[in-house]
Amino acid sequence: MTAVTPDTGHGTGHDTDLGQLAAAFDAAVAADERVEPRDWMPEEYRATLVRQMAQHAHSEIIGMQPEANWITRAPSLRRKAILMAKVQDEAGHGLYLYSAAETLGTSRDELLDKLHAGKQKYSSIFNYPTLTWADVGAIGWLVDGAAITNQVPICRCSYGPYARAMVRICKEESFHQRQGFELLMALSQGTEAQHAMAQDAVDRWWWPSLMMFGPPDDASSHSAQSMAWRIKRHSNDELRQRFVDIAVPQAESLGLTLPDPDLKWNEERGHHDFGAIDWAEFWDVLKGNGPCNAERIGRRRAAHEEGAWVREAAAAYADKQAAKDNGQTEEARV
Amino acid sequence: MTGTDTTRDTTRDIPAAAALALGDDALILSHRLGEWAGHAPVLEEEVALANIALDLLGQARVLLSLTGDEDELAFLREERSFRNLQLVEQPNGDFAHTIARQLFFSLYQHELYGELALGDGPFAPLAAKAVKETAYHRDHAEQWTLRLGDGTPESRARMRAALDALWRYTGEMFQPVEGLGDLDWAALEARWLAAVTALLERAGLALPEGPRTGAWAAGAGRQGLHTEPFGRLLAEMQHLHRSHPGASW
Ligand SMILES: [Fe+2]
Ligand SMILES: [Fe+2]
Numbered sequence A: 001m002t003a004v005t006p007d008t009g010h011g012t013g014h015d016t017d018l019g020q021l022a023a024a025f026d027a028a029v030a031a032d033e034r035v036e037p038r039d040w041m042p043e044e045y046r047a048t049l050v051r052q053m054a055q056h057a058h059s060e061i062i063g064m065q066p067e068a069n070w071i072t073r074a075p076s077l078r079r080k081a082i083l084m085a086k087v088q089d090e091a092g093h094g095l096y097l098y099s100a101a102e103t104l105g106t107s108r109d110e111l112l113d114k115l116h117a118g119k120q121k122y123s124s125i126f127n128y129p130t131l132t133w134a135d136v137g138a139i140g141w142l143v144d145g146a147a148i149t150n151q152v153p154i155c156r157c158s159y160g161p162y163a164r165a166m167v168r169i170c171k172e173e174s175f176h177q178r179q180g181f182e183l184l185m186a187l188s189q190g191t192e193a194q195h196a197m198a199q200d201a202v203d204r205w206w207w208p209s210l211m212m213f214g215p216p217d218d219a220s221s222h223s224a225q226s227m228a229w230r231i232k233r234h235s236n237d238e239l240r241q242r243f244v245d246i247a248v249p250q251a252e253s254l255g256l257t258l259p260d261p262d263l264k265w266n267e268e269r270g271h272h273d274f275g276a277i278d279w280a281e282f283w284d285v286l287k288g289n290g291p292c293n294a295e296r297i298g299r300r301r302a303a304h305e306e307g308a309w310v311r312e313a314a315a316a317y318a319d320k321q322a323a324k325d326n327g328q329t330e331e332a333r334v
Numbered sequence B: 001m002t003g004t005d006t007t008r009d010t011t012r013d014i015p016a017a018a019a020l021a022l023g024d025d026a027l028i029l030s031h032r033l034g035e036w037a038g039h040a041p042v043l044e045e046e047v048a049l050a051n052i053a054l055d056l057l058g059q060a061r062v063l064l065s066l067t068g069d070e071d072e073l074a075f076l077r078e079e080r081s082f083r084n085l086q087l088v089e090q091p092n093g094d095f096a097h098t099i100a101r102q103l104f105f106s107l108y109q110h111e112l113y114g115e116l117a118l119g120d121g122p123f124a125p126l127a128a129k130a131v132k133e134t135a136y137h138r139d140h141a142e143q144w145t146l147r148l149g150d151g152t153p154e155s156r157a158r159m160r161a162a163l164d165a166l167w168r169y170t171g172e173m174f175q176p177v178e179g180l181g182d183l184d185w186a187a188l189e190a191r192w193l194a195a196v197t198a199l200l201e202r203a204g205l206a207l208p209e210g211p212r213t214g215a216w217a218a219g220a221g222r223q224g225l226h227t228e229p230f231g232r233l234l235a236e237m238q239h240l241h242r243s244h245p246g247a248s249w
Helices: A015-028 A043-062 A062-070 A077-102 A108-116 A132-155 A160-188 A192-211 A223-228 A236-254 A279-289 A293-306 A308-332 B014-035 B044-065 B068-077 B095-118 B124-148 B152-166 B185-202 B228-243
Strands: A263-265 A270-275
Touching: A043 A062, A043 A108, A043 A223, A043 A293, A062 A077, A062 A132, A062 A293, A062 A308, A077 A108, A077 A160, A077 A236, A077 B014, A077 B068, A108 A293, A160 A192, A160 A236, A192 A236, A192 A279, A236 A270, A236 B185, A279 A293, A293 A308, A293 B014, A293 B044, A308 B124, A308 B152, B014 B044, B014 B095, B014 B228, B044 B068, B044 B095, B044 B124, B044 B152, B068 B228, B095 B124, B095 B152, B095 B185, B124 B152, B124 B185
Parallel strands: none
Antiparallel strands: A263 A270
16 A cells, blocks of 8 residues: 555654545545555554454464364374364464564564463453363364354455465365364264264354354444454454354254254344343453463463573574674674 | 284285384374474474474374274274384473484484385385475474574573483384384494484584483384383373274264
8 A cells, every 4th residue: 555655755744744644544445455564554553453463363372272182182093183283273373463463563472471461362262161072173163163254354454464364364264164064074973972072062162152253233342443444344243143144054964953042044134043142151251250261371371481491592592693603704704 | 023924914015013113103203292282382383393293193194004094003002012112102391302302203214214215115105205204303303402402501401401311212213123124224323323413512412321222121112112101192192082982083
């Protein structure tokens, strides 16, 4: 979006410049132009993006934990390979997103410190436990599925680096979703015990998955401005509805039921109606009272602290190598 | 081990004992590396360790499938039937222990697969592909050995402790594996030792002293004698599969 690249050569008349920049920014965003790191942007826009990308990156790396919980117990070598690759993908997503956030001048270290200090959030869904193998399938199908519904529109986000990271990420998330679905299918069509395991997992993950879209529109604090800035393109409730409409026929083909007696097709609306979400649970988990909040952040902090000596060693080694290289250049000059 | 006749699949001429030995090494080390998921010191290492674990798991699946059903072999054998080196079953310890284990094993595996890839034996196709993977594993371990050895006083002390602790499991690697043809194991060992010596010198670390085998006879893992942590590894790895006899996943 070169139209809004500030002309740093002419620094006079600050207020008018700022007004013009802001107007040009709004116009460019409204015209669906991409904002790039060197472009001028309102501080609030920058802060909103950093907050959202950080939360997204944190979710990717915290989200590794509930599934990594089953790597060592995967019941076949094929499933083990798929699961390891999936957890690895999530680490990769974290890397892309922290890099994208760095283009806005915030380092990964800063963001991780905030996560560890409890000052930034990650998706609450990962505060639920993975109790059986079927949970790995339910997460792939429902949680990655909900993530895709949320994230596909972000591929058209106004901020270029975020949008491009999301294109890569969404491709991989759709693999995860299909693999989760396929895992559940194998269980659903397997032995009685396997079928029951799959049903139990879907029963436990369904409602938390619906909560992944965030509070209902009338209680969502950041939505309107994010929509105007083309960071967000659909409301929470719209996306939630879209997800339900996709999931219902998929559950049917899995031969599994969804734990909502009020779920039924509404001919008039052209959508499925569904029951009331327990928002008290949502806010409670968000506040830190979910089943695994303490474990997830505790484990993240422990990995970070236990790895401190490794990062220090790598930094010290890099410094020594750089000094050696400089020394050699100096020698060559003499 | 019973005689060659029972461990040799004559239909495809695959020496079962060798497929199990190499396959179990890869399977068990992959499992240990999988335990790092979510615990790595830096995000890049989550990706790197998973890469190596996935390569090894891929090798294990090919090797085990040469001699039977991969899942039956992985999940239904008892501890005494596993043929992996004791080195690969050793717990992860701190990052230095994991790197020391990687260093010793990946140098070994790289030399071994390099040899096997040259021949026209039954393992040559697998080895030709795997040797590219093991080159990456070796580079990864070497880079970290240099960083930790020549990083901070703490990292150097940890790396030295790790090398010392695992040294006694390295002798076993060069006990001839039945079915791998007429490999020159002594030459393999000499090349391995030279590579380790040269790298540790670059890292400013001394070559560990002491014996390269423990009180068990050399080659114990290859004969199905393992260390205490291995039983717990198998308990975790096999539990779910064994809980649902005959189920498919
Ligand atoms: Fe992801
Ligand atoms: Fe995913």
